[in-house]
Amino acid sequence: MNSTIKNISALEILDSRGNPTVRTYVILEDGTKSFASVPSGASTGQNEAVELRDGEKRYNGTGVQNAVNNVNTEIASALVGKDASNQKDIDYTMIELDGTNNKSRLGANAILGVSMAVAKAAASSSKLPLYAYLGGANAVRIPVPCMNILNGGEHADNSVDFQEFMLVPHGAPSFKEGLRYVAETFHILKGILKSKGMATSVGDEGGFAPNCASNEEAIELIIEAIKKANYKPGIDMSIAIDSAANSFSPNLDGNYDLIWSGLGKMKTADLIEKSAEWLEKYPIILWEDPVSEGDWEGYITFTKRFGDKIEVVGDDNFVTNTKYIKKGIEMGACNSALIKLNQIGSVTETIEAVRMCREAGWRYFLSHRSGETEDTFLADFAVAMDGGHLKTGSACRGERIAKYNRLLEIEHELKGRSEYRWK
Ligand code: 2PG
Ligand code: MG
Numbered sequence: 001m002n003s004t005i006k007n008i009s010a011l012e013i014l015d016s017r018g019n020p021t022v023r024t025y026v027i028l029e030d031g032t033k034s035f036a037s038v039p040s041g042a043s044t045g046q047n048e049a050v051e052l053r054d055g056e057k058r059y060n061g062t063g064v065q066n067a068v069n070n071v072n073t074e075i076a077s078a079l080v081g082k083d084a085s086n087q088k089d090i091d092y093t094m095i096e097l098d099g100t101n102n103k104s105r106l107g108a109n110a111i112l113g114v115s116m117a118v119a120k121a122a123a124s125s126s127k128l129p130l131y132a133y134l135g136g137a138n139a140v141r142i143p144v145p146c147m148n149i150l151n152g153g154e155h156a157d158n159s160v161d162f163q164e165f166m167l168v169p170h171g172a173p174s175f176k177e178g179l180r181y182v183a184e185t186f187h188i189l190k191g192i193l194k195s196k197g198m199a200t201s202v203g204d205e206g207g208f209a210p211n212c213a214s215n216e217e218a219i220e221l222i223i224e225a226i227k228k229a230n231y232k233p234g235i236d237m238s239i240a241i242d243s244a245a246n247s248f249s250p251n252l253d254g255n256y257d258l259i260w261s262g263l264g265k266m267k268t269a270d271l272i273e274k275s276a277e278w279l280e281k282y283p284i285i286l287w288e289d290p291v292s293e294g295d296w297e298g299y300i301t302f303t304k305r306f307g308d309k310i311e312v313v314g315d316d317n318f319v320t321n322t323k324y325i326k327k328g329i330e331m332g333a334c335n336s337a338l339i340k341l342n343q344i345g346s347v348t349e350t351i352e353a354v355r356m357c358r359e360a361g362w363r364y365f366l367s368h369r370s371g372e373t374e375d376t377f378l379a380d381f382a383v384a385m386d387g388g389h390l391k392t393g394s395a396c397r398g399e400r401i402a403k404y405n406r407l408l409e410i411e412h413e414l415k416g417r418s419e420y421r422w423k
Contacts, residue, residue: 024113036116045316052107108345135384151203206394234283249292
């Protein structure tokens with residue numbers, strides 16, 4: 001068979017934060033070659049699949065030579081000779097070979113790298129772009145880019161508690177135009193920050209990280225930038241927030257300590273009241289992890305109260321794992337799940353998470369990690385999954401722009417057959 005796997009290997013490379021990560025290479029019998037690189041998070045959920053790190057002196061313990069070795073030996077021996085176009089078989093063979101429930105033996109970084117490279121190889125071998133191979137002939141919807149333009153929390157060193165403030169150009173007629181709206185506003189925001197004597201340095205995902213006096217000031221600055229760029233807040237562009245509330249919830253329960261802003265200790269009810277004020281005042285259309293991962297009651301209350309108006313996304317509580325998404329669906333916690341390939345560690349399981357959301361009438365929000373590489377797998381994957389929106393960082397930093405550029409390319413390639421809409 002043409003798409004039979006002939007060779008699999010891996011290499012330790014660096015991610016956008018200068019930390020080691022895994023790149024895997026696949027060669028098929030028909031001569032097709034592919035490679036894929038694995039991203040890495042900073043504000044991680046407790047139940048994410050395990051990134052295997054060497055824990056030795058080199059790279060301060062973050063080396064991935066063991067994961068690389070697992071690809072080169074055990075994984076390669078199990079998969080060589082298999083058909084790359086049978087993604088499910090490939091992924092479940094690795095899951096069984098690993099034998100743990102969180103991929104801690106072989107490493108989710110080892111398994112995901114192979115899983116993505118196999119999908120890419122199978123796509124090339126069948127002469128299809130990756131988005132069409134994974135999504136079929138109707139994979140034509142280009143996601144609305146939720147562009148992170150202001151960072152706080154663990155992604156920056158400033159006085160903002162919430163991790164990500166995103167601009168969402170839902171009023172644009174196409175991806176190309178939407179990307180322009182947000183990139184223009186990003187530059188206007190830079191000018192505003194400069195004129196106020198505030199820092200224009202950027203966080204891990206390329207958003208600015210100014211030392212705002214409060215969380216409110218962060219959002220006011222964004223609204224000012226939208227208006228100054230000649231767009232209408234709420235009509236052309238709205239705002240999405242990822243509180244990443246785990247990072248200010250010491251025990252990951254209903255107790256919070258907003259350390260960065262100095263607002264101090266709060267209970268779930270206070271935090272939700274604050275959110276209510278903001279939702280009243282500002283054009284916010286999506287809110288991710290408004291409470292911490294163990295605060296299921298908090299997610300339920302938040303969703304009951306605001307879920308008919310906005311998208312409530314669970315990230316750290318669901319970790320792209322159908323076991324937790326199922327629980328969320330049953331409990332009515334959230335109405336959407338964040339989808340990150342490396343949280344669960346294989347392409348097939350990520351697709352299963354998406355499918356579960358669809359079947360429940362939930363949305364699903366495709367996402368990069370704060371540590372990324374120049375790999376553009378996510379762009380194609382987002383089009384294939386047909387979710388209508390994705391977050392992949394700001395209008396700067398090459399590893400973020402690579403995904404946006406790939407989406408521009410896909411939209412162009414579809415020659416007028418592409419679709420662009422928020423819902
Ligand atoms: C998040 C992500 C991506 P990290 O919390 O949603 O923005 O951050 O990769 O650090 O978990
Ligand atoms: Mg998040």
